[in-house]
Amino acid sequence: MTTLLDVRDVSKRFTMGGLLSRKVVAAVQDASLSLDVETPEIFTIIGESGSGKTTLARMILGLELPTSGEISFRGKTVSQRVSRQERLDFMANVQPVFQNPFEAFNPLKRIDRYLEATAARFLKLSQRDDLDAAMDGALQKVGLSLVEVRGRYPHELSGGQLQRAAIARALIPNPPLLVADEPVSMVDASLRMSIVNLLKSLRDDFGVSVIYITHDLATAYYISNRLIIMQRGRIVEMGDARTVLDNPEHPYSRLLKASVLSTEDAGAGKLATDPGMVKLAGELVGKAGRLVDRADGRMVRVY
Amino acid sequence: MSDDLLKVEGLKAYYQMNYFGVRREVRAVDDITMSIRRNEIYGIAGESSSGKTSFIKVLAAAIRPPMRIVDGSVKYEFKGLAVDVATATPEQIEAMRWKHLSYIMQGSMSVLNPIRRIGRTFEDFAARPLGLRGAAFRQRVIGHLERLKLPADVLNAYPHELSGGMRQRVTIGLATVCHPEFIIADEPTTALDVVVQKEVLGLIREIQQDMGSSVVFVTHDMSVHANMTDRVGIIYAGRLVEEGPTRQMFFAPKHPYTAHLVASLPRIGDTAQRPALEGRPPNLAEPPAGCRFHPRCPLAVDKCKTEVPPLVDVANDHRSACWRSADVQPLVAPQAPQAARGVMA
Ligand SMILES: Nc1ncnc2c1ncn2[C@@H]1O[C@H](COP(=O)(O)OP(=O)(O)OP(=O)(O)O)[C@@H](O)[C@H]1O
Numbered sequence: 001m002t003t004l005l006d007v008r009d010v011s012k013r014f015t016m017g018g019l020l021s022r023k024v025v026a027a028v029q030d031a032s033l034s035l036d037v038e039t040p041e042i043f044t045i046i047g048e049s050g051s052g053k054t055t056l057a058r059m060i061l062g063l064e065l066p067t068s069g070e071i072s073f074r075g076k077t078v079s080q081r082v083s084r085q086e087r088l089d090f091m092a093n094v095q096p097v098f099q100n101p102f103e104a105f106n107p108l109k110r111i112d113r114y115l116e117a118t119a120a121r122f123l124k125l126s127q128r129d130d131l132d133a134a135m136d137g138a139l140q141k142v143g144l145s146l147v148e149v150r151g152r153y154p155h156e157l158s159g160g161q162l163q164r165a166a167i168a169r170a171l172i173p174n175p176p177l178l179v180a181d182e183p184v185s186m187v188d189a190s191l192r193m194s195i196v197n198l199l200k201s202l203r204d205d206f207g208v209s210v211i212y213i214t215h216d217l218a219t220a221y222y223i224s225n226r227l228i229i230m231q232r233g234r235i236v237e238m239g240d241a242r243t244v245l246d247n248p249e250h251p252y253s254r255l256l257k258a259s260v261l262s263t264e265d266a267g268a269g270k271l272a273t274d275p276g277m278v279k280l281a282g283e284l285v286g287k288a289g290r291l292v293d294r295a296d297g298r299m300v301r302v303y
Numbered sequence: 304m305s306d307d308l309l310k311v312e313g314l315k316a317y318y319q320m321n322y323f324g325v326r327r328e329v330r331a332v333d334d335i336t337m338s339i340r341r342n343e344i345y346g347i348a349g350e351s352s353s354g355k356t357s358f359i360k361v362l363a364a365a366i367r368p369p370m371r372i373v374d375g376s377v378k379y380e381f382k383g384l385a386v387d388v389a390t391a392t393p394e395q396i397e398a399m400r401w402k403h404l405s406y407i408m409q410g411s412m413s414v415l416n417p418i419r420r421i422g423r424t425f426e427d428f429a430a431r432p433l434g435l436r437g438a439a440f441r442q443r444v445i446g447h448l449e450r451l452k453l454p455a456d457v458l459n460a461y462p463h464e465l466s467g468g469m470r471q472r473v474t475i476g477l478a479t480v481c482h483p484e485f486i487i488a489d490e491p492t493t494a495l496d497v498v499v500q501k502e503v504l505g506l507i508r509e510i511q512q513d514m515g516s517s518v519v520f521v522t523h524d525m526s527v528h529a530n531m532t533d534r535v536g537i538i539y540a541g542r543l544v545e546e547g548p549t550r551q552m553f554f555a556p557k558h559p560y561t562a563h564l565v566a567s568l569p570r571i572g573d574t575a576q577r578p579a580l581e582g583r584p585p586n587l588a589e590p591p592a593g594c595r596f597h598p599r600c601p602l603a604v605d606k607c608k609t610e611v612p613p614l615v616d617v618a619n620d621h622r623s624a625c626w627r628s629a630d631v632q633p634l635v636a637p638q639a640p641q642a643a644r645g646v647m648a
């Protein structure tokens with residue numbers, strides 16, 4: 001077994017605020033996970049807003065250094081500063097789709113310029129036709145086309161178009177690992193399915209592994225192999241996606257599943273959550289506990 | 304005062320551009336007539352790039368070139384202020400902002416000033432309309448943030464120090480702290496987990512009910528529409544194709560596109576794809592003739608290819624723009640109870 005990605009006991013602390021109000025935020029605490037080269041998979045991260053999902057992703061991408069612990073990609077550590085060339089090689093292998101497409105693009109730069117730069121840099125293309133073909137190919141995969149996008153600035157696209165352009169950009173280098181932070185949060189259900197099906201086919205047909213961060217439990221169930229659920233910096237449950245989601249064990253995981261809105265009572269204005277469940281999950285915040293193995297292969301944090 | 308806070312009539316708003324000498328016109332809002340009542344939450348849904356954001360940008364008077372109102376009117380009747388966005392002066396629009404109307408833009412977590420602490424941004428926008436200062440102001444803001452599940456610490460933070468969902472909640476906080484008469488929200492909860500999302504939706508509704516104000520809520524998440532809104536309007540290719548009371552829209556849709564939309568919601572337990580809509584979204588620079596949905600519509604007949612169906616009453620308080628609205632069947636019962644779902648067993 002060779003590891004593609006190995007995240008070992010990784011923590012990240014931030015200091016927030018000014019001199020008088022300094023506060024340390026433990027954004028990620030002791031996270032461990034690893035992906036195999038031989039079994040490409042869709043590895044999903046779900047969890048509380050502010051629980052450290054993006055921070056974990058940014059550390060995997062080498063954009064943020066862990067406070068402690070180590071991350072390696074194909075045996076090489078990424079949790080250290082490296083040379084420019086090494087960084088470029090790494091980026092050809094691990095591509096990000098950032099959380100908010102409105103922030104991901106420079107508002108003053110045309111979208112096709114971004115795509116073109118990516119194609120030129122990672123695919124070493126320089127001919128106009130080759131560049132256009134690479135861009136159009138990637139855009140077609142997400143239901144767009146170069147004709148629609150060419151010459152346009154980020155603010156000239158709709159939210160969903162922009163989000164899809166960000167995915168297309170990440171696909172251009174044909175990376176073996178894609179780190180996608182809420183890539184379908186702004187598209188309708190049909191498009192959402194076609195994009196997650198694209199991720200699925202990248203895995204099944206091209207051996208690409210995907211770290212898929214999402215708040216959408218339904219697509220997580222539909223495409224993931226394994227998943228982790230995070231609460232306030234800690235992984236509270238980890239395992240086979242369907243095993244966990246069919247029958248979540250940690251109180252926060254249960255609360256999460258119970259909070260999914262349904263259309264059953266459309267029009268009745270139901271927005272209440274069982275206060276008992278909220279309380280149960282809330283009481284565990286800040287407690288360390290430890291992850292233990294269960295017979296069905298999952299790990300759950302117990303206290 | 305009438306029951307309507309806002310009346311939109313025959314609204315057309317296009318993006319008119321010149322690309323290398325070629326004129327291009329994107330007809331993002333093409334003849335929409337509707338109104339928003341006092342004391343209601345009106346949901347807007349529709350596929351990506353159908354013109355939802357463009358439409359509510361006009362409602363929010365956030366119109367910038369190359370967008371232009373080509374025709375129609377957008378009339379508000381606030382307490383003590385009547386405004387037609389189509390003809391309003393910049394001063395009138397300024398007077399309407401914050402106190403009467405607030406607009407949460409799509410992706411707005413990116414518009415927070417990056418070099419100003421959150422607390423300062425709250426002061427900039429909310430101190431004057433609220434008429435509060437110092438400790439009293441801070442107390443009010445902290446109380447408000449608490450309801451959004453945000454700790455008081457965020458006031459000392461810079462935007463980049465917050466997670467995506469925290470920033471999104473900050474912008475919701477900014478837009479609601481002054482309890483405006485009209486709140487326009489474009490995909491305001493995309494970055495929130497389902498637990499926090501529910502809290503935030505609950506807060507918006509509470510403010511709406513306390514104040515008897517109105518909310519226009521755009522989201523792709525049909526389950527949010529189901530639980531949050533009083534009425535839902537569906538936009539397809541720049542047009543309003545159906546609107547009605549939320550329950551009816553889900554259980555007795557009268558437009559084939561709505562029937563598709565309310566059935567398309569994936570659910571936990573799905574291991575196969577739900578039937579997707581064939582074909583691509585129409586190009587708004589050259590929309591199809593007749594009913595714009597006809598190339599993808601399972602019910603389409605010849606007439607649909609040439610004649611535009613008008614938006615007409617089909618039931619009580621329910622309008623649809625479809626020649627065959629009487630033949631539309633719901634695609635599935637909106638949701639089977641959990642226990643009955645095979646995959647869960
Ligand atoms: N640069 C930073 N400086 C200080 N604190 C930070 C920084 N980046 C993140 N944090 C803090 O770390 C915590 C985790 O943030 P992160 O963005 O990883 O959350 P997330 O799980 O991605 O949330 P969301 O679902 O809302 O996007 C938050 O409390 C946030 O305030």
Ligand SMILES: Nc1ncnc2c1ncn2[C@@H]1O[C@H](COP(=O)(O)OP(=O)(O)OP(=O)(O)O)[C@@H](O)[C@H]1O
Nearest residue numbers: 156157158159160318331351352353354355356357
């Ligand atoms: N500033 C602009 N200039 C030119 N075209 C634009 C501009 N803004 C939007 N458009 C185009 O107008 C159409 C409608 O876009 P709009 O943003 O209203 O869609 P939307 O329904 O909000 O979609 P989404 O759900 O993806 O956010 C799209 O084809 C888009 O590319």
Ligand code: SF4
Nearest residue numbers: 594597600607625626
């Ligand atoms: S008018 Fe015709 S094409 Fe349009 S939605 Fe109705 S049946 Fe379909």
Ligand SMILES: [Mg+2]
Nearest residue numbers: 054099466467
């Ligand atoms: Mg995040």
Ligand SMILES: [Mg+2]
Nearest residue numbers: 158159356409
């Ligand atoms: Mg939009």
